[in-house]
Amino acid sequence: MPLITVPMFTIVFLAIVRQAGRGDLAQYALLAPVLIALWQLSLFCSGEILAEERWAGTLEPTLAAPASFPALVMARILAVTAVALVSVPEVLLAGRLLFGVSLHLRHPLALVLTMLATGFAVAGTALIMAAVFVLTRSARTFQNSLSYPLYVLGGVFVPVAFLPSWLRPLSSVVFLSWSGDLLRASLAAEPVHRLGLRLAVVCALGLAGLALGAGLLERVLSRLKRNGSVGVA
Amino acid sequence: MRRAGDVLRVLRYAVLSGYYDYQTIYTWRTWMVGWYVRVLSQVAFFALIGKLLHSPERTHYLLVGNAMLLAASGSLVAVASTQWERWAGTLPLLVAAPSSHVVVFAGRSLAFVADAVLTSLGAFFAAAAIFGLPLPWPRVLLLPGLVVSIAVATYALAIFLGGCALRAPGSRNVVSNLATTTMMAVAGVNVPVSFYPAPVHALSYALPLTFGLRGVRGLLGGASGGTVVADVAAQLAIALGWLALALLTFDRFGERGRRTGAIDFS
Numbered sequence: 001m002p003l004i005t006v007p008m009f010t011i012v013f014l015a016i017v018r019q020a021g022r023g024d025l026a027q028y029a030l031l032a033p034v035l036i037a038l039w040q041l042s043l044f045c046s047g048e049i050l051a052e053e054r055w056a057g058t059l060e061p062t063l064a065a066p067a068s069f070p071a072l073v074m075a076r077i078l079a080v081t082a083v084a085l086v087s088v089p090e091v092l093l094a095g096r097l098l099f100g101v102s103l104h105l106r107h108p109l110a111l112v113l114t115m116l117a118t119g120f121a122v123a124g125t126a127l128i129m130a131a132v133f134v135l136t137r138s139a140r141t142f143q144n145s146l147s148y149p150l151y152v153l154g155g156v157f158v159p160v161a162f163l164p165s166w167l168r169p170l171s172s173v174v175f176l177s178w179s180g181d182l183l184r185a186s187l188a189a190e191p192v193h194r195l196g197l198r199l200a201v202v203c204a205l206g207l208a209g210l211a212l213g214a215g216l217l218e219r220v221l222s223r224l225k226r227n228g229s230v231g232v233a
Numbered sequence: 234m235r236r237a238g239d240v241l242r243v244l245r246y247a248v249l250s251g252y253y254d255y256q257t258i259y260t261w262r263t264w265m266v267g268w269y270v271r272v273l274s275q276v277a278f279f280a281l282i283g284k285l286l287h288s289p290e291r292t293h294y295l296l297v298g299n300a301m302l303l304a305a306s307g308s309l310v311a312v313a314s315t316q317w318e319r320w321a322g323t324l325p326l327l328v329a330a331p332s333s334h335v336v337v338f339a340g341r342s343l344a345f346v347a348d349a350v351l352t353s354l355g356a357f358f359a360a361a362a363i364f365g366l367p368l369p370w371p372r373v374l375l376l377p378g379l380v381v382s383i384a385v386a387t388y389a390l391a392i393f394l395g396g397c398a399l400r401a402p403g404s405r406n407v408v409s410n411l412a413t414t415t416m417m418a419v420a421g422v423n424v425p426v427s428f429y430p431a432p433v434h435a436l437s438y439a440l441p442l443t444f445g446l447r448g449v450r451g452l453l454g455g456a457s458g459g460t461v462v463a464d465v466a467a468q469l470a471i472a473l474g475w476l477a478l479a480l481l482t483f484d485r486f487g488e489r490g491r492r493t494g495a496i497d498f499s
Contacts, residue, residue, distance in 0.1 A: 008417065009414065011418050012418050015418065015423060015424045015429075016295070016423050017286075018428075020286045025286075028285075141259065141263055144271060145263075145268055146271075148272075148275040148277075149271060151274070151278050152274045152278050158282055162281055162285055
């Protein structure tokens, strides 16, 4: 689904900046749909991996298998995250064909490293959701609620500096805000300052998500096994 | 007279059924903490782009457009809800019943239309306070009426799309998301319709939201009453067109399903 709406978001964002006569913000408009696609796939696909296993009745045999369950889930999440990167050519194509704009790769290495770190952080966060969604009967309610608040806090289009000062501390623990700033910096003419440190923060937040997700998954699964409710919501 | 009474009774049960469906999705707490924060963030996300552009005028334009989009997109839940009867196994019964199944489908999602109106108005007034949008008094009192008209008009489009999606159940979310993002792009939500090339205008003006939103902007911007009424009337006329198409769609779906024995299958 996110890959279908990516070109539409690209059109909307580019139309806004073009109509306002701010062609200098076209790079922002091209990056935002990519971050949105990454986040949405994490929410809607990766987050539902466990729940779907349960609906299909395959959660019990998968848990009974000798292979590591968290490793299995993580591998599937990484596969989904890799698919999300298809949004990059989609955005580039929509921008080029409909508005005649393209990404200016001023710092390609920074861009690639940021995308990789972001993919890792997305996967870590998705593991938390996979664990939480299996506990709730209304995962869709959570999913629907976790999109735009994170786009605002994560500075997906508008940098965090434009947010009220009381919201900024909250933004700093959202990996998207670091990723978004780094991606925009990698397209700017100026050198990317403190690249290593900023990448480390994205990775650390991803690692925190991963640790929290793995811990939650273990607790959730042991609770389901104890209650005998692995296969029922 | 008796027939009208029957239709109203069917509609009442469908509305009640939809209301109970709605209650399984949200409680007051999850609505306020989850959904309302989400929709307010959606409007704020776009209004912040106006801040990035350093233009109060653009900020307010984006705020109004995206708050009204919520009234339309909320009504598009009807695209997906038409599938619920299939999943519940009640679709063959509906097709076999002598009452019109359009009445059932229309009533089934009415709770979501009410939610769309509440969501849109709630996000609009909160965002207006946050971003300093001036509200012309007493004209703003007419805004809820216009929001209801947007939600109801888009509902007609949603029922038509829902009928189309019945043929391909897996497409229901794709259809409603594409409809939402298309409105976001071309219905005057984020940029004026005139921004796009002329061939796109036909699509823009086929969407009920385009006229409804123009009416809202006119109301808030001091346009004459006649202009606002004309926009609302145009919106409702387009909605009637979509409703007529919806009636055709559902009847054809029912006939085809009876003929092929595939009412309950995709």
